[in-house]
Amino acid sequence: MTKYLIFRTDRIGDFIFSRLITDSIIKNDPQSIIDCVCSEYNSKYVKNFKDIKNIYILKKSSVFQLLKTLFTINKIKYDKLIILDGKRRSIFFSIFINAKKKYVMLKSFRSKFILNFFFDKYFINSEINSQYQNFLTLINFLNFKISKKIDYYKNYTFDKYHNKAIGKKYSLLHLDEKWFEGYYYSDFNYMNLNHLNFNLLIKTIYKKNNNNIVITTGTTKIDQLNLIKKIHFNKKNENLYISKKYGKKLIIIENTSFRDLENIVKRSKLLICCEGAISHVSNSFDIKTIALVQDLAFGKFWTAHMNNIELIPRSNVEKICYTINKI
Amino acid sequence: MKNIKILHITDLHLRHNGRLFYSTGKKINNGLILNGYNVLNISDRDSTNQKKNIFDIGSKKYLFNLLIQNIENFRPDMILFGHVDRIDYENFLKIKEKYSSIRFAQWFLDPLIKKGPDYEKNKNRFFLKYQFCDANFVTTAVDVLDFADEKKTFFIPNPIDPSIDIYKNFEEKKTLDIFIALSHGQHRGILKKNFIDDRIKFINKLTRKVTYNIFGYKKNPVWGQAFFDELNKCSMAINLSRGEPIKHYSSDRISSLLGNGMLTFIHEKYDFHDFFNKNEIVFYKNIKDLNNKILYFKKNPNLLKRIAKNGHKKSHKIFNNKLIADFIVRKTMNIKIKSNISWIND
Numbered sequence: 086m087t088k089y090l091i092f093r094t095d096r097i098g099d100f101i102f103s104r105l106i107t108d109s110i111i112k113n114d115p116q117s118i119i120d121c122v123c124s125e126y127n128s129k130y131v132k133n134f135k136d137i138k139n140i141y142i143l144k145k146s147s148v149f150q151l152l153k154t155l156f157t158i159n160k161i162k163y164d165k166l167i168i169l170d171g172k173r174r175s176i177f178f179s180i181f182i183n184a185k186k187k188y189v190m191l192k193s194f195r196s197k198f199i200l201n202f203f204f205d206k207y208f209i210n211s212e213i214n215s216q217y218q219n220f221l222t223l224i225n226f227l228n229f230k231i232s233k234k235i236d237y238y239k240n241y242t243f244d245k246y247h248n249k250a251i252g253k254k255y256s257l258l259h260l261d262e263k264w265f266e267g268y269y270y271s272d273f274n275y276m277n278l279n280h281l282n283f284n285l286l287i288k289t290i291y292k293k294n295n296n297n298i299v300i301t302t303g304t305t306k307i308d309q310l311n312l313i314k315k316i317h318f319n320k321k322n323e324n325l326y327i328s329k330k331y332g333k334k335l336i337i338i339e340n341t342s343f344r345d346l347e348n349i350v351k352r353s354k355l356l357i358c359c360e361g362a363i364s365h366v367s368n369s370f371d372i373k374t375i376a377l378v379q380d381l382a383f384g385k386f387w388t389a390h391m392n393n394i395e396l397i398p399r400s401n402v403e404k405i406c407y408t409i410n411k412i
Numbered sequence: 413m414k415n416i417k418i419l420h421i422t423d424l425h426l427r428h429n430g431r432l433f434y435s436t437g438k439k440i441n442n443g444l445i446l447n448g449y450n451v452l453n454i455s456d457r458d459s460t461n462q463k464k465n466i467f468d469i470g471s472k473k474y475l476f477n478l479l480i481q482n483i484e485n486f487r488p489d490m491i492l493f494g495h496v497d498r499i500d501y502e503n504f505l506k507i508k509e510k511y512s513s514i515r516f517a518q519w520f521l522d523p524l525i526k527k528g529p530d531y532e533k534n535k536n537r538f539f540l541k542y543q544f545c546d547a548n549f550v551t552t553a554v555d556v557l558d559f560a561d562e563k564k565t566f567f568i569p570n571p572i573d574p575s576i577d578i579y580k581n582f583e584e585k586k587t588l589d590i591f592i593a594l595s596h597g598q599h600r601g602i603l604k605k606n607f608i609d610d611r612i613k614f615i616n617k618l619t620r621k622v623t624y625n626i627f628g629y630k631k632n633p634v635w636g637q638a639f640f641d642e643l644n645k646c647s648m649a650i651n652l653s654r655g656e657p658i659k660h661y662s663s664d665r666i667s668s669l670l671g672n673g674m675l676t677f678i679h680e681k682y683d684f685h686d687f688f689n690k691n692e693i694v695f696y697k698n699i700k701d702l703n704n705k706i707l708y709f710k711k712n713p714n715l716l717k718r719i720a721k722n723g724h725k726k727s728h729k730i731f732n733n734k735l736i737a738d739f740i741v742r743k744t745m746n747i748k749i750k751s752n753i754s755w756i757n758d
Contacts, residue, residue, distance in 0.1 A: 113558075194502065197502075206536075206539075208543060209501075209505055211505055211508075211509065213505070213508050213509050213512055213544070214543065214544070218543070219543065221561055222539070222542060222543040225542070225559045225560060225561055226535075226539055226559060227559075228558045228559050229558065229559075230558060230561065230562075231561070
């Protein structure tokens with residue numbers, strides 16, 4: 086029985102992607118125990134995976150909490166410690182953990198002295214390969230082969246989500262902050278989606294699949310999106326907007342948690358989104374996905390392992406619609 | 413098809429003054445040239461050996477710069493690495509990042525047997541380049557290696573080079589029966605003191621009713637032309653490799669045994685049934701079975717010659733260096749391969 090401690094103190098999408106590793110461990114070594122060091126944010130999500138036995142939260146704001154966590158972790162003698170997030174805090178914290186073997190997947194080079202002294206092996210998550218290839222190298226180094234069908238949601242407890250407004254066959258358009266300038270990274274390319282060209286995008290998606298369209302949003306309040314809602318939709322209730330033009334065939338569902346979103350993605354026929362955690366979800370369910378990316382090379386770094394995905398570089402809406410039509 | 417330019421970085425043993433003229437690196441290199449590829453060589457260990465510097469331990473910086481200069485001048489389509497250990501992981505990454513359009517590949521000959529010699533060391537050497545290589549080539553069946561991905565790792569046999577493996581021992585009666593050659597590392601050349609491995613215990617259990625020509629036990633290994641002269645005195649050979657048998661692995665010596673027309677005995681657990689039948693090579697189950705078979709063939713010289721001849725013919729066909737080199741290039745460059753040879757289609 087091998088005991089693994091995995092560091093993933095970043096985002097939910099990164100954790101879903103990391104199921105590559107936990108799935109390989111479980112399939113190759115079913116008796117193994119996997120514990121996880123998480124951030125406070127993703128720990129609430131990770132706890133839904135039954136195959137993660139213990140979850141430790143890395144709270145760097147409190148030295149007392151850090152020492153307490155360290156003490157708890159060191160009570161268990163781990164065989165293999167694996168840092169997947171490549172974060173400085175994880176590397177530093179892991180130095181004080183007792184584990185027979187320590188491996189780290191780095192985002193960029195760190196001090197060679199620290200790496201060679203405290204770790205048994207390190208790999209760089211370099212963009213010359215896809216992230217999948219880099220993780221595959223680590224999995225192989227752990228003496229595991231990756232299974233042909235990765236079950237990302239194995240041992241996961243889904244939330245019970247039901248929304249009468251959502252029909253059975255629908256395309257999902259996820260409009261999060263990555264669509265609108267001023268709400269995400271400043272050096273990103275953004276689409277010029279607004280209340281004027283919104284109908285063009287909707288018509289294009291409808292033409293693609295002939296299904297109803299469900300729009301979900303992120304948690305950030307976005308001015309352009311509010312204007313779209315105001316002009317094109319009627320508010321039905323706190324979370325639901327119905328299209329003035331298309332009725333129930335085009336709706337917006339707001340205030341969905343990530344776990345609600347998983348259910349909505351799972352039942353959709355097509356997902357259109359900006360590449361991120363949600364495209365990892367759609368890949369897990371093998372849902373056809375059109376993902377908007379900063380550029381194709383960068384997009385491929387994240388999505389090279391996904392079979393049912395088309396990447397489109399972010400640009401103006403007219404150009405995107407033209408490309409969607411061509412797919 | 414555009415003529416492919418290949419930068420082949422491998423130890424060509426120039427510093428050994430001809431002692432290892434039949435090395436696998438050289439055979440693969442010859443194979444690449446025979447296929448008409450444009451090949452440029454860097455003999456990494458010879459280069460670093462000549463440029464020793466106390467400020468550059470292991471001459472790693474020197475080798476890295478040498479590589480960059482060669483890439484800049486030659487602009488290869490593919491870089492093929494042999495056992496290049498003097499470039500560290502970070503520098504491999506730098507090269508790959510700088511020349512991302514060049515395809516990278518490595519070949520690796522040493523045993524990768526979990527219970528075998530130097531497992532961790534060899535695995536780490538393999539992983540030094542594994543992440544950045546578009547294709548990796550090993551002399552062990554990939555399906556039995558739990559750390560290699562079958563989409564980018566491929567089996568290659570130890571190559572036979574018809575310009576080097578020129579003898580046909582089956583054609584005439586030999587003065588001695590069995591040839592056995594061992595070593596404690598080809599770079600070292602001589603035996604380690606007080607070092608006994610499982611192969612010695614095995615040799616001590618062999619029948620005394622035949623004559624032997626053994627090197628690497630009690631007397632030092634032979635190298636260079638002397639190796640072929642000694643091999644040429646015998647009609648039969650036992651292929652001994654270190655560690656537990658593992659599918660398709662063999663010491664590179666097997667190419668000299670089969671390739672020079674000797675009746676070759678190999679343990680059945682190496683699964684060479686996948687390449688040869690019992691009319692081409694002799695499989696044995698254990699030492700008792702081996703001894704019986706040695707005595708049987710000693711008494712049946714015509715059958716010995718026939719099987720050795722068949723083995724020679726088959727091995728020159730399927731373990732041919734030109735074929736192997738072309739397989740390496742095609743797999744790395746994603747060029748279609750048409751062949752009816754079993755190891756190519758695996």
